[in-house]
Amino acid sequence: MSIDDPRTRKLTEAxxxxxxxxxxxxAALLRVLAEAEDHPEAAELQRRAEALVPGLSLSTVYRTLTxxxxxxxxxxxxxxxxxxxxxxxxxxxxxxLIDIDTGLVMEFRDDRIERLQAEIxxxxxxxxVHHRLELYVRRKTG
Amino acid sequence: MSIDDPRTRKLTEAxxxxxxxxxxxxAALLRVLAEAEDHPEAAELQRRAEALVPGLSLSTVYRTLTxxxxxxxxxxxxxxxxxxxxxxxxxxxxxxLIDIDTGLVMEFRDDRIERLQAEIxxxxxxxxVHHRLELYVRRKTG
DNA sequence: AAGCCAGTTGCGAATGGATCGCATCTGGCT
DNA sequence: AGCCAGATGCGATCCATTCGCAACTGGCTT
Numbered sequence: 001m002s003i004d005d006p007r008t009r010k011l012t013e014a015x016x017x018x019x020x021x022x023x024x025x026x027a028a029l030l031r032v033l034a035e036a037e038d039h040p041e042a043a044e045l046q047r048r049a050e051a052l053v054p055g056l057s058l059s060t061v062y063r064t065l066t067x068x069x070x071x072x073x074x075x076x077x078x079x080x081x082x083x084x085x086x087x088x089x090x091x092x093x094x095x096x097l098i099d100i101d102t103g104l105v106m107e108f109r110d111d112r113i114e115r116l117q118a119e120i121x122x123x124x125x126x127x128x129v130h131h132r133l134e135l136y137v138r139r140k141t142g
Numbered sequence: 143m144s145i146d147d148p149r150t151r152k153l154t155e156a157x158x159x160x161x162x163x164x165x166x167x168x169a170a171l172l173r174v175l176a177e178a179e180d181h182p183e184a185a186e187l188q189r190r191a192e193a194l195v196p197g198l199s200l201s202t203v204y205r206t207l208t209x210x211x212x213x214x215x216x217x218x219x220x221x222x223x224x225x226x227x228x229x230x231x232x233x234x235x236x237x238x239l240i241d242i243d244t245g246l247v248m249e250f251r252d253d254r255i256e257r258l259q260a261e262i263x264x265x266x267x268x269x270x271v272h273h274r275l276e277l278y279v280r281r282k283t284g
Numbered sequence: 285a286a287g288c289c290a291g292t293t294g295c296g297a298a299t300g301g302a303t304c305g306c307a308t309c310t311g312g313c314t
Numbered sequence: 315a316g317c318c319a320g321a322t323g324c325g326a327t328c329c330a331t332t333c334g335c336a337a338c339t340g341g342c343t344t
Binding site for chain 3 (some may be wrong): 020021023025026055056057058059060063
């Protein structure tokens, strides 16, 4: 994956939009984020980005992640019992299954559930700003 | 509410089952928990319980809450951006709406959603151990 | 091409919720 | 009444995350 593939570019543009400089550190982090197919936590992102920019600090990782999140191009997920995990938000909204034995995070989306949620909020006189649906699961035996 | 109303008793029995002593501190906390109709956090529970047992420490509150949670008679909810909140688990399972402007926590249950969740996990070869569904909402204008 | 300076970095300290270690106390048994 | 495993309160510790600050630098300006 090159430094100017579409996904990296999208993140870069989001940072520009946020009015911040594209530094070596941030460029590295953007690449790492764009490449990530999993749901890494901040420390793991730092580890990966340090391969490109040795010495890159965890503070910078968090600062950049916060900026990207504010621009809506990445999402922060606070699953139970672990540090926050991050993923690029290019895909449509989805919810998560977390294998409690392995930590594996999977994604799913169900429009029927989405609709029911909206109905429930509506009936109570509210509108949903965002929601969180996490299924903590275990592989079926047999 | 007296010290031996049914709800307090249920909590007390859970602690006995856990093989721990019913101390003044714990008795106070159990009453406070049994009386709570909201979703208080640990510090708030300490505040309420201190009215009955001055000097009751936050450590004791957390230790007791952890024991009660392990027995399944209370539930711990980690909503976004706030300390954990607790509630007695006598009612059937339910999910939550959180008013992001006021912090008000409401409960709901929808069997259709429950069923859909189970189907989704099933289809992927998993069984749900527990789940978390939180709707972060805002009062509708108009 | 060199200068400038607001924005950025890395470090270490601070924060906040939750847990732990330990010396002292006490519930509830004998 | 006496005993002692278990409980308490205090302060220290943990962990993820944020903050303060002095030093550094991206990238515009001249």
